[in-house]
Amino acid sequence: MGNNTDIPVTVIGLGLMGQALAGTFLKAGHPVTVWNRTASKADPLLDAGARLAPTIGDALESGPLTIVCLTDYQAVREVLDTTEPDGTTLVNLTSGSSAQxxxxxxxxxxxxxRYLxxxxxxxxxAIGTDEAVILHSGPRPDFEAHESALRTLGTVTYLGEDPGLASLYDVAGLAMMWGVLNAWLQGTAxxxxxxxxxATYAPFARQIAAVVAGWLPGYxxxxxxxxxxxxxxxxxxxxxxxxxxxxxxxxxxxDxxxxxxFRAMADRAIAAGHGAEQYPVLIDEFRIPRIPR
Incomplete structure (x- = not known):
């Protein structure tokens, strides 16, 4: 693996995020090839030194690392299905499910x-700063081969060999976000x-959230x-x-x-004989899918 700036990078998809990804690679000195179904979206990047690939096939042949950032996985398949992307490592940063x-x-x-x-x-x-957390999963050798270049984009974390882990961590993080925000809104109301x-309640709520976060490792x-x-x-x-x-x-x-x-889940666990146990016993309630009545 060369240094952090001599690896050619291809970026497929130039929405706001794709443009930010490509622009960050350019600023770091990477040779960057871009491709987008609407080619005019590449104009600002071309002015900054990027190369526009005439076809998707040409884009995939332009270097060892291809970043894909499209609307959804269906768009990924529509764009790539007619190609033979052998010889490149696809890093798919498109939002989707673990099954996809x-x-x-x-x-x-x-x-x-190769695929990550x-x-x-x-x-x-935030792309290009430490605040940009980017999760990766897939074969470790493929991640390590391009880790240096990927770190150009932000704080990079490798999660494991299962390609679905990045998506699962993503939605698990969203569950935390919405759980905390909804609980705060309940108290605010x-x-x-x-x-x-x-504004008066927020500092107290933040203190409570920090205390509860401290319980998580033990739980x-x-x-x-x-x-x-x-x-x-x-x-x-x-x-x-x-x-x-x-x-x-x-x-x-x-409301x-x-x-x-909260109470309904606790009541079910208590009815199952877990009333004398500690709060994390409720994990069994989350493991059982329930059909809404």
Whole structure:
């Protein structure tokens, strides 16, 4: 592997994110070839020194590393299906599911290409900074062969051999994001009924979120062991506090759907005999898919 700036890079897809990716490689000194179905989107990059490939086949033959960033996996297949991308490593940063990532990996392998899947946990302006977290999964040798170039884009993390891991981490991260934000909005709505504005509540909420985040490693150990001794609090104690949250929300005229969901899951676990165990025992509730009534 050469140094970080002498590896030719091809970027397929020039939406806002694709343009940011290609522009970042150019600024770092990489020779960059671009291709997009609407060729005019490449104009700013051509002014900065990129080369526009006349065909998708030419783009894939332009170097050892091809970054793909399209609308969805269907678009990836539509663009690449007529090609033979052997000789390049495809790094697919298109958003999609883990099943789609695994299928794309099988497709690429059948065409003689190396394949890494990825997920970008950042907005386009952050690309090229440490704040841009980019997840990769797939064969480790293929990642290591291009790790230096990929680090041009931000903080790069390798997750494992399964091509679907990047997509799974992506949605798991979104679950955390929406879970925290929705819980904060619940509390903000409650306090708003007493005249407390969001800016006043936010520092307290941030403190609580940080404390809870500190519990995760210990709780993770319990989940991995499958043993949930009540070292801090028993689930039945938490359930009583959940009932209070439901009552307070209803009395304040605030939607109680979210705390009722918390309580329903706890009640099922308690009915199954887990009331004296600690909160992470609820993992079994999340492992059971339930059909909405």
């Amino acid at each position: 990532a695994r299928e794309a990996a099988r497709w690429a392998e059948g065409r003689g290409a 899947d990825g997920a970008i946990m950042a907005v386009p302006p 409650l306090l708003g009924t007493a005249g407390v504005d969001a 993770a150990e319990q989940i991995d062991r499958g043993s949930y001794p009540a070292e801090v609090s028993a689930l039945e104690t938490d359930a009583r506090a959940m009932a209070h949250l439901v009552e307070e929300s209803e009395a304040a005229g605030v 109680a759907g979210l705390p009722k969901l």
